Amino acid sequence: IWASLKGLVGAKQLERADLEPLIEQLQAQLITKNVAADIGSQICESVCTSLLGTSQQGFGTMRATVRSALEKTLTRILTPSHRVDMLAAAAAAKAEGRPYVICFVGVNGVGKSTSLSKVAYYLKSNGFTPMLCACDTFRAGAVEQLRVHANALELPLFEKGYGRDASGIAQDGVRYAKQMGHDVVLIDTAGRMQDNEPLMRALSKLVTLNNPDLVLFVGEALVGNEAVDQVRGFNKSLSEYSASRDPRLIDGIMLTKFDTISDKVGAALSLVYTTGKPIVFVGVGQTYTDIRNLNVDHCVRSLLKS
Amino acid sequence: MVLADLGSKVADALRKMTRATVVDQTVMNEMLAEICKALLQADVNVAQVKALRESIKKNVDVEALASGLNKRKMLEQAVCNELCAMLDPGKEPYVPKKKQPNVIMFVGLQGCGKTTTCTKYAHLYKRKGFKCALVCADTFRAGAFDQLKQNATKAKIPFYGSYTETDPAQIAAEGVAKFKEEGYEVIIVDTSGRHMQEEALFEEMEQVAQLTSPDDIVFASAFKKKVAVGSCIITKLDGHAKGGGALSAVAATGAPITHIGTGEHIEDFEDFEVKSFVSRMLGKGNIKGLMEK
Numbered sequence: 271i272w273a274s275l276k277g278l279v280g281a282k283q284l285e286r287a288d289l290e291p292l293i294e295q296l297q298a299q300l301i302t303k304n305v306a307a308d309i310g311s312q313i314c315e316s317v318c319t320s321l322l323g324t325s326q327q328g329f330g331t332m333r334a335t336v337r338s339a340l341e342k343t344l345t346r347i348l349t350p351s352h353r354v355d356m357l358a359a360a361a362a363a364k365a366e367g368r369p370y371v372i373c374f375v376g377v378n379g380v381g382k383s384t385s386l387s388k389v390a391y392y393l394k395s396n397g398f399t400p401m402l403c404a405c406d407t408f409r410a411g412a413v414e415q416l417r418v419h420a421n422a423l424e425l426p427l428f429e430k431g432y433g434r435d436a437s438g439i440a441q442d443g444v445r446y447a448k449q450m451g452h453d454v455v456l457i458d459t460a461g462r463m464q465d466n467e468p469l470m471r472a473l474s475k476l477v478t479l480n481n482p483d484l485v486l487f488v489g490e491a492l493v494g495n496e497a498v499d500q501v502r503g504f505n506k507s508l509s510e511y512s513a514s515r516d517p518r519l520i521d522g523i524m525l526t527k528f529d530t531i532s533d534k535v536g537a538a539l540s541l542v543y544t545t546g547k548p549i550v551f552v553g554v555g556q557t558y559t560d561i562r563n564l565n566v567d568h569c570v571r572s573l574l575k576s
Numbered sequence: 577m578v579l580a581d582l583g584s585k586v587a588d589a590l591r592k593m594t595r596a597t598v599v600d601q602t603v604m605n606e607m608l609a610e611i612c613k614a615l616l617q618a619d620v621n622v623a624q625v626k627a628l629r630e631s632i633k634k635n636v637d638v639e640a641l642a643s644g645l646n647k648r649k650m651l652e653q654a655v656c657n658e659l660c661a662m663l664d665p666g667k668e669p670y671v672p673k674k675k676q677p678n679v680i681m682f683v684g685l686q687g688c689g690k691t692t693t694c695t696k697y698a699h700l701y702k703r704k705g706f707k708c709a710l711v712c713a714d715t716f717r718a719g720a721f722d723q724l725k726q727n728a729t730k731a732k733i734p735f736y737g738s739y740t741e742t743d744p745a746q747i748a749a750e751g752v753a754k755f756k757e758e759g760y761e762v763i764i765v766d767t768s769g770r771h772m773q774e775e776a777l778f779e780e781m782e783q784v785a786q787l788t789s790p791d792d793i794v795f796a797s798a799f800k801k802k803v804a805v806g807s808c809i810i811t812k813l814d815g816h817a818k819g820g821g822a823l824s825a826v827a828a829t830g831a832p833i834t835h836i837g838t839g840e841h842i843e844d845f846e847d848f849e850v851k852s853f854v855s856r857m858l859g860k861g862n863i864k865g866l867m868e869k
């Protein structure tokens with residue numbers, strides 16, 4: 271690759287042919303970090319376009335230029351235009367005399383219920399009394415799982431067992447929390463694949479009916495290209511199956527199992543790039559305190575590290 | 577359909593090559609590039625994709641081959657063979673035998689579907705006429721025993737577990753001993769989820785293995801090589817139009833895939849056979865003819 275760049279020494283306007291080999295290399299690099307293939311190539315293409323026609327000194331600098339342009343682009347993508355300040359939002363809802371409602375959604379086994387318990391712990395540590403609301407009425411043991419967390423965290427649990435309509439239980443739960451003065455409601459939902467129409471319709475119904483303050487998409491850091499399908503599928507279903515004219519979509523992302531991926535942090539990029547929504551928290555283990563904010567610099571460094 | 581997206585892209589690339597008037601190095605490279613791109617987009621591991629490309633390039637010398645038809649056949653065959661090779665580690669999986677205890681331990685990443693798959697597996701062997709039982713050696717995850725218990729009860733399969741004992745190896749040993757004594761043939765041990773970086777959890781898993789000396793260790797979903805895995809089950813293939821992670825699981829564990837999970841219900845479980853899987857993936861009725869040289 272570098273041999274073809276030898277002719278570049280001296281000031282020169284960058285052309286596509288000069289950049290292509292480098293860009294291709296970076297694209298391959300992003301794929302090894304688990305960035306979805308299409309997104310990796312879109313990002314590299316935009317970096318390439320932004321550099322066309324700028325002038326360059328020598329070969330070493332060109333490599334640095336491309337790298338730093340990519341670094342800037344990645345940082346910009348990963349730094350959301352707006353943040354989700356859960357504590358401020360919950361306090362604001364409380365001031366209005368109503369509970370702040372968060373709904374956890376995502377595909378099977380990604381860590382929705384565990385993340386919910388971590389968020390419960392976080393909110394409790396910050397002076398709130400979140401109520402856990404068991405709306406996974408399908409998966410065996412889902413209600414008991416939440417009960418274990420509620421007991422361990424000494425927080426209230428609202429549940430109606432299995433088999434019943436989840437959106438109704440959520441509605442009852444929110445009403446109950448309001449009566450009891452619980453200031454946050456954390457709604458656990460059953461995992462579902464994004465292309466399972468009946469289940470996605472049911473989720474859309476739950477979200478439309480309860481209009482939560484925050485629809486939190488829970489995704490695994492382990493996913494590669496599938497990440498894009500998942501969030502697109504959830505957003506599409508939430509919008510298409512909604513009875514509302516102004517349907518609610520994913521507001522933020524909780525990225526789980528970050529402890530299991532070493533430096534393959536590509537899912538963070540793919541998810542944020544696709545949704546334009548911030549990563550509210552990162553899950554880094556299986557205990558209540560294993561919850562962090564995304565460190566954008568660290569993430570960008572991991573993506574660029576070869 | 578399983579891996580529909582990937583399959584149709586690979587099939588497209590093959591078809592395009594078939595339409596080219598002359599099959600030369602350029603046509604072959606184009607086809608390979610397209611197939612590799614499709615594999616990468618389906619989450620097949622980069623190293624494996626590279627290996628596939630190299631292997632085909634090495635095995636098929638397009639320029640040296642004589643007629644056009646022959647070349648196409650050769651290339652198509654090479655692609656099919658490579659996909660099959662990816663899925664076939666060349667080892668026979670453990671097959672439970674009647675009239676003896678077969679202890680099967682399930683391991684895998686957190687949330688990959690072990691507990692659900694344990695019941696599916698028990699249900700399958702029960703239908704084949706085996707006496708099956710489930711042991712819950714996950715003392716870690718909240719609600720794990722309730723989950724297994726509810727699944728087992730629904731499927732009418734005996735189970736063993738504890739709400740109070742915190743040592744998984746202890747429970748596993750007790751459960752397995754009990755069911756062995758009672759003449760059970762397929763005894764399945766569910767364990768808690770873990771990943772490569774967790775040394776402590778791996779030690780615990782080894783302890784469970786030591787105390788129960790399982791006949792087979794089954795990995796649910798993709799995993800890194802770390803302990804001697806006997807077989808693989810690929811879960812959640814229903815949601816993944818892409819799902820090429822399945823193709824990578826074999827390379828990661830070196831163990832053959834025996835079943836796939838295609839849904840949350842107990843019936844959503846299929847036997848796995850490499851050739852028919854690849855042929856289904858490529859949307860061909862039967863590629864047996866293609867496969868054999």
Ligand SMILES: Nc1nc2c(ncn2[C@@H]2O[C@H](COP(=O)(O)OP(=O)(O)OP(=O)(O)O)[C@@H](O)[C@H]2O)c(=O)[nH]1
Pocket residue numbers: 376377378379380381382383384385406409412459460461462526527528529530552553554555556560686687717769771
């Ligand atoms: N290592 C690690 N494991 C996690 C993390 N978050 C969740 N898990 C584990 O992932 C597994 C699944 O977590 P759950 O919270 O039950 O997942 P879920 O999305 O609610 O699953 P369903 O309700 O069945 O769809 C459990 O074993 C959790 O302990 C994380 O950040 N790191």
Ligand SMILES: Nc1nc2c(ncn2[C@@H]2O[C@H](COP(=O)(O)OP(=O)(O)OP(=O)(O)O)[C@@H](O)[C@H]2O)c(=O)[nH]1
Pocket residue numbers: 378379409461463684685686687688689690691692693714717720767768769770796811812813814815836837838839840844
């Ligand atoms: N769609 C689909 N969901 C599945 C499949 N297999 C399991 N699941 C779901 O995946 C989620 C996690 O499954 P579990 O069986 O709890 O996973 P696990 O590996 O035992 O999880 P831990 O014990 O926490 O590590 C549940 O919601 C299951 O219903 C499958 O083949 N397809």
Ligand SMILES: [Mg+2]
Pocket residue numbers: 382383384406412458459460461
């Ligand atoms: Mg759950």
Ligand SMILES: [Mg+2]
Pocket residue numbers: 690691692714717720766767768769
């Ligand atoms: Mg389990």
